[in-house]
Amino acid sequence: MTGRRAVEKSTTPNPASGSTKRAPQGRGTRRTTGLKDEPEFIQLLTPTGERIDHPDYPLELSPEEARSLYRDMVLVRRVDAEGTALQRQGELGLWASLLGQEAAQIGSGRAMRPDDFAFPTYREHGVAWCKGVPPVNLLGMFRGVNNGGWDPNENNFNLYTIVIGSQALHAVGYAMGVQRDGGDSAVIAYFGDGASSQGDVLESFVFGASYNAPVVFFCQNNQWAISEPTSRQFRVPLYQRAAGFGFPGVRVDGNDVLACLAVTRAALEHARSGQGPMLIEAFTYRMGAHTTSDDPTRYRSSDEVESWRAKDPIVRLKAYLDREALADETFYKTVDDEADELAAQIRSGCLALPDPDPLSMFEHSYAAPHAQVAEERAFLADYLAGFAEEEH
Template sequence: MTVESTAARTPRRTSGGKRAGGKTATKAAKTAQAQAAEPELVQLLTPEGKRVEHPDYAIDLSADELRGLYKDMVLTRQFDAEAIALQRQGELGLWPSLLGQEAAQIGSGRATKDDDYVFPTYREHGVAWCRGVEPKNLLGMFRGVNNGGWDPNSNNFHLYTIVIGSQALHATGYAMGITKDGADSAVVAYFGDGASSQGDVMEGFNFAAVYNAPVVFFCQNNQWAISEGNEKQFRVPLFQRAQGFGFPGVRVDGNDVLAVLAVTRAALERARRGEGPMLIEAFTYRMGAHTTSDDPTKYRRDEEREAWEAKDPILRLRTYLLAEGLADEAFFSELEAESEAFGKKVREAVRSMEDPDMMAIFENVYADGSALVDEERAQFAAYQASFADGEGK
């Protein structure tokens, strides 16, 4: 909701027809207008770790559940850090970090039910964790030793989608199928602020609205589409785009795991009741690089990152747990030890992965075979054999 502010009104004019204060007044007015136009941010836990209430999104979690959310975020961050280090050591081909987005992913992931279906991008490592995807399988994809990484139907978690925005259409189509089957489950489609500029996402919105599909569009607005900031992507708050397609949108503090959980849970329940799609904009920040091939120092200021570090999702929940006596130092010490052991396990798992058979790439291409694939297989086999004979080196 937008609250009108008297400070945002046009500055008065002088008797000569010029605005009072000239350019200074005009600049001040624009700043005030921008501040007044800031949309409501659903928040249940402030950056300082203070619990607040929201009239539309209440949540009541036990101490065990709160500690569980904290543990999820800590282990997910450890996993991410290990993956970055492994890529730098040449063990992985590439890695898209989720650093800073743990609350958005764990909160939304824990809001889903087993029979819901999730369509991720390529950065939803925290959601994969919540859905029970084996970390080793996920890393195998980025090492290039498995075919996608996991069976999507085992966890109702689709394979990572590298093509930007296309999963919005996949999710919408799947959700439309759910209504045909008479199921009462829901679908979540993840994408980033950059993907919101893709036509596939807009088409997904339109189909979902027209067919009242039970899909929740979950956008992690981490402020940067690689090197392009929000100001070069859209002119209105991202969540408001839903209005043009005829369904509701909401902006939530993406660094507040409690708010994300509450909002996503409500949106999924709404979808299951047959009330159609909803767009959630999780307002968060990508603390690291877009991927390990990117250098964010080329396009963003250190001050920006430092400002967001003060909103760290893990730190704020830790502060709350300590202040309310819901966790003690023993809990955090034990979790730190568990996290270190988990990191070691991840490193060992990656380094012990066996390389696939070089000829396996030609398998499962066509169900009934293909003359062209057979020809390519033979050519590649001959090329590989040439190395054994000392040729082609």
């Protein structure tokens, strides 16, 4: 393919075996991010849209597949924008934006097989899209009308997890179950750089390594754990933590959808083939606020944001499509029109979400009847009945 160049091939030790056999870790190219000189990472697409070959992570992509990745990212960004707008309009209580992280989520999401199971945090809207969860279903929890909005078993996509880092333990437990059931699927656990400091995540590393579980740990390092920068969180590159637990780690350019696709695909195969866990650090950036209750201007500079804006994952892939003449204006307009239609469906779907019966909160709290819960339910029922009497 035209416009490609290769990076130096490398051999790195496999920390799980102590050998020098090349594991799916690889070396990338040292890049200057505009913030500081960062350690090497895997990159298949430069910020200007130039295609790179990497010896450890080959990727053959058809024009149709490349266009599909662009479509995915544009539509998911629009889903995210509508979520933010709905919260600002008072229709959602909260929204966690993925702006800037589309490549990490779409690349890793499209790397999964249908039978692979994903355990998300609360901002994996792009992964949910790849797993077939309708965008409107993502809004229920943020609107306060349900506790999730979808059946995890229908799409192999777990419910959003608000408790920071707990989903990593859930993922390892599920992977151990797959292992014992004799399955050949893999599990992927998503978390952020802040969650990597949580005990639950580190415990999941221990159990995943000890049982050689078929799990991939996918950390979206977006540089900020709410208002705490990565410089205050750890003293070594995050992906290098994996070596201390006995499994491979790799850093990938998280704004490069092709690299995220290739590396995650290799990691999932590494896991499902019986070689145990692998940690992927997707080096990316949160362009927006941590959530809609956050004001990032209080702790980071506009110059920093602008330096990362130049690495926009959608702009990067579009530059590649244009460079290789893989798309035209008709295609881009079609995608934009589809995004407008999707936004309208999300708005109408959000407003149509039914409010739950207030008393339903007491259902399924315990497997068997519980006296205190029954007393609390009766108290609320009497309280609500008083409003009905006033209306009459």
